[in-house]
Amino acid sequence: MSLIDNLLDYLRGPDKKTAVVAKERLQIILAHERAGRGAATPDYLPALQEELLEVIAKYIHIDREKIKVQLEKHGEYDVLELNVTLPDHQRLL
Amino acid sequence: MGTDNKVATVIVVTSGKGGVGKTTTSASFSSGLALRGNKTVVIDFDVGLRNLDLIMGCERRVVFDIINVINGDAALPRALIKDKHCDNLFVLPASQTRDKDALSLEGVERIINELKETFDYVVCDSPAGIEHGAFSAMYFADEALVVTNPEVSSVRDSDRILGILAAKSKRAVEGLDPVKEHLLVTRYHPGRVAAGEMLSVDDIQEILRIPLLGVIPESESVLQASNSGTPAIHLDKSDVAEAYKDVVARFMGEDVPMRFTTAEKVGLFKRLFGGR
Numbered sequence: 001m002s003l004i005d006n007l008l009d010y011l012r013g014p015d016k017k018t019a020v021v022a023k024e025r026l027q028i029i030l031a032h033e034r035a036g037r038g039a040a041t042p043d044y045l046p047a048l049q050e051e052l053l054e055v056i057a058k059y060i061h062i063d064r065e066k067i068k069v070q071l072e073k074h075g076e077y078d079v080l081e082l083n084v085t086l087p088d089h090q091r092l093l
Numbered sequence: 094m095g096t097d098n099k100v101a102t103v104i105v106v107t108s109g110k111g112g113v114g115k116t117t118t119s120a121s122f123s124s125g126l127a128l129r130g131n132k133t134v135v136i137d138f139d140v141g142l143r144n145l146d147l148i149m150g151c152e153r154r155v156v157f158d159i160i161n162v163i164n165g166d167a168a169l170p171r172a173l174i175k176d177k178h179c180d181n182l183f184v185l186p187a188s189q190t191r192d193k194d195a196l197s198l199e200g201v202e203r204i205i206n207e208l209k210e211t212f213d214y215v216v217c218d219s220p221a222g223i224e225h226g227a228f229s230a231m232y233f234a235d236e237a238l239v240v241t242n243p244e245v246s247s248v249r250d251s252d253r254i255l256g257i258l259a260a261k262s263k264r265a266v267e268g269l270d271p272v273k274e275h276l277l278v279t280r281y282h283p284g285r286v287a288a289g290e291m292l293s294v295d296d297i298q299e300i301l302r303i304p305l306l307g308v309i310p311e312s313e314s315v316l317q318a319s320n321s322g323t324p325a326i327h328l329d330k331s332d333v334a335e336a337y338k339d340v341v342a343r344f345m346g347e348d349v350p351m352r353f354t355t356a357e358k359v360g361l362f363k364r365l366f367g368g369r
Contacts, residue, residue: 017289022245023296030252030300037256 101209104216105234109250111221113242114279119218120148121326125341127182131213136185138230139220140196143187150322151184160188163200169207178327193226201229232263236273242280243292275306282311283356294354307340310353
């Protein structure tokens with residue numbers, strides 16, 4: 001690197017450091033993995049997801065990929081999370 | 094009984110991920126315990142891929158191994174190899190030829206119980222992974238050194254291992270006091286941490302939430318140590334040897350400040366004119 005490049009880098013200051021990215025990614029994935037560790041994921045989740053999808057599909061046109069059902073632990077509570085991404089223009093069937 | 098009426102302590106050196114420094118640590122840590130006068134035995138649990146013998150420099154003296162003892166082909170004392178550097182350190186090698194399933198939990202328990210009668214510390218060098226060998230190495234542990242590199246996959250695997258220790262070790266299964274966990278960060282590069290290119294010890298500790306036992310800096314001398322079959326703790330004046338001695342001192346309850354965790358400051362001049 002030339003003197004100018006080095007000087008510019010120095011003045012520009014840092015981008016988001018990769019170590020910070022690493023830490024954030026780890027915190028997210030480990031929170032997820034730890035939640036699933038205690039009790040194994042209940043085996044009714046896939047069937048539940050399928051049935052919910054059918055019900056929702058009766059009313060809204062949705063992409064099968066855009067629905068997520070998951071069970072998370074928040075402290076003492078188990079939270080059943082249902083995440084449906086609706087299309088931009090909701091089209092009634 | 095080795096000394097007094099103290100009950101022997103079983104320590105597993107584990108990590109989940111391979112190549113992070115388990116065997117290097119097992120060799121230096123057990124040597125360090127022995128250098129402080131503790132009668133110590135270090136067991137290689139990596140059946141099929143034994144390497145502790147090479148790192149300890151006793152590979153040509155292996156006659157019997159842990160599977161021979163489990164199968165009753167040899168009495169335990171005959172399989173123990175006396176270390177060439179420390180009088181009160183012994184090595185129990187893994188088998189190079191047998192199947193890892195030969196490592197039965199009952200057999201391992203028999204060996205560990207017999208060793209506990211004569212030794213102060215039983216150090217179990219775990220293989221990588223979470224399969225049978227790693228499980229056998231950790232099952233009987235009282236304490237665990239979780240060896241972790243400042244790198245995402247290593248930290249994640251360490252977290253997984255901590256979960257297994259807390260749920261499936263003998264202590265967990267029998268409802269005894271939990272396995273005492275110690276974080277050992279290895280291959281640490283303070284310069285890269287300062288540059289924001291590497292997870293810091295604080296980051297790792299914040300994520301894994303276990304007490305920090307020590308930090309071993311990345312060092313060229315580790316390769317030199319393994320080249321010559323000398324545990325790194327014996328390399329005079331190397332930072333790695335000093336760091337491992339600190340680790341052993343802290344493990345024995347001494348209050349030793351952390352070293353090798355901060356980089357030399359790089360000035361404006363050096364940043365402008367190059368160099369790292």
